[in-house]
Amino acid sequence: MPLLIIGSFALDSIETPFDKVEDALGGSATYIALASSYFTSPVYPVGVVGEDFPDKYLQMLEEHNILTDGIEKVPGTKTFRWGGKYHYDLNTRDTIFTELNVFESFNPVLTGKARKSSYVLLGNITPSLQLKVLDQLENPKFVVCDTMNLWIENNREDLLEVLKRIDVLIINDSEARLLTNEPNLIKAAAMIRKMGPEKLIIKKGEHGALLFQNNTIFSAPAYPLENIFDPTGAGDSFAGGFIGYLHKTRDLSFDNLKRAVIYGSTMASFCVEQFSTKGLEELDKLQIHDRFLEFRELSRFDDDE
């Protein structure tokens, strides 16, 4: 069964203190699919693009063995465009413009193949669309979901419905606090897990990530990057590495989930080293495993007794 990914395909215009690009490949489904493609196949992203979406981008995805027949090109429309500018410390960004275009009427209708998927990544789209996808799944075994502050604030009811029907929620620390109105992340995590998802991942940017399940917590370090060129897509790359590794190994034990979190962090670290999707386009498995081992060395310590 393919790894099903629902999300956006976009053309991003990004400015950082180091450089700027226009109409570069972006979108949550793009990053998730690319990151997961290094671990497993078939990867099956579902989304929409406009007539102006360059064929070369589809070709690049296909070269990563990503199935592209779930990416609908709608005649007479333009692709979703996002423009953002990152500040000096790269931790904050301003959205310069958002042109939803064809994405505004995105209505994910799954093909028979997609409906049978048991591993599903619901990228960051409106909770009502995430629910539509959930309704079409015939045998959801492991559903991972991303969301954002906008939906937490404006679409809370739909989001709470989604939370009841997923296995893993991936959000960042400020979103966890926003969702629960609780500043302590450990308490916030317990509250979110009561809302539905058995497993929760809280991403903390330069401070790593936390994985919660039952009364167990795993604290993953952040890769010490001196030069972050473009943070766009880091969260999606994390999600892609995480679910891609689990889709390959089919092992949902806590020990394997930990490894999946580290592979997610690994893919995020590669992502931000270059603009747009460039950091995810030319990797190989050895490189990825080497970085996994670097993560281990970074956080490993022994008892002396």
Place this chain on the structure above:
Amino acid sequence: MPLLIIGSFALDSIETPFDKVEDALGGSATYIALASSYFTSPVYPVGVVGEDFPDKYLQMLEEHNILTDGIEKVPGTKTFRWGGKYHYDLNTRDTIFTELNVFESFNPVLTGKARKSSYVLLGNITPSLQLKVLDQLENPKFVVCDTMNLWIENNREDLLEVLKRIDVLIINDSEARLLTNEPNLIKAAAMIRKMGPEKLIIKKGEHGALLFQNNTIFSAPAYPLENIFDPTGAGDSFAGGFIGYLHKTRDLSFDNLKRAVIYGSTMASFCVEQFSTKGLEELDKLQIHDRFLEFRELSRFDDDE
């Protein structure tokens, strides 16, 4: 040779969202000495208190095998007092008042025993006093130094002199950024190490701590505390656990420094679980080692290949 600790003794008035106390035992030397006393002896703090400093506090320190003859009680003076109020999220605090009192004329003159100390913890006092202490040391082998935003902003030249003469600087992330004007912590760390200290620890509060030496980084997780009652003294407890463990083991290898960072984090986690120094007063070695092992479980993951 004793573990020499220079710092403040204070009477703290603290308000948190949970409770408030007045004239509770505080001060950097207090927390450092208490935390280190669980690992090694003799612990020899040097500081000043006023006539009003309760004997029971000195007795409590002595019950932890801490030598108190370096704590000078100056007749006709009052003890340093600090009042602070923590906000809802406990990450920010307002200083309500600072009464330096006897601490204003603190002039650390070391006895012969203290001058011979090879392991020294320079707590958070003005860099000019830290330099005075350094000038009196006959055989400094391992000097650990704490500082704060106030000295970085107002006493920069003296602080830069101190940095040239110490082995480890312990600061928090915002202080590291302030000292270097560099938002990226990895770059900031390299810049600080060029200022002098071979080893650097950057504390990140709820996100753990980073240890830097040569081209190696160790990322220590934070203990997942649901209830932080009083963050006062967390940084000093960290420093005390760190140097106390190293003073005991006399092993400055990177692997042992990692363990020392975890023991520092352990003591900080105990500290913030209760008001004032209460969290550090009734521990035992087994409890401390158990929490050390919890830290290990929190961050441990294995390769699958």
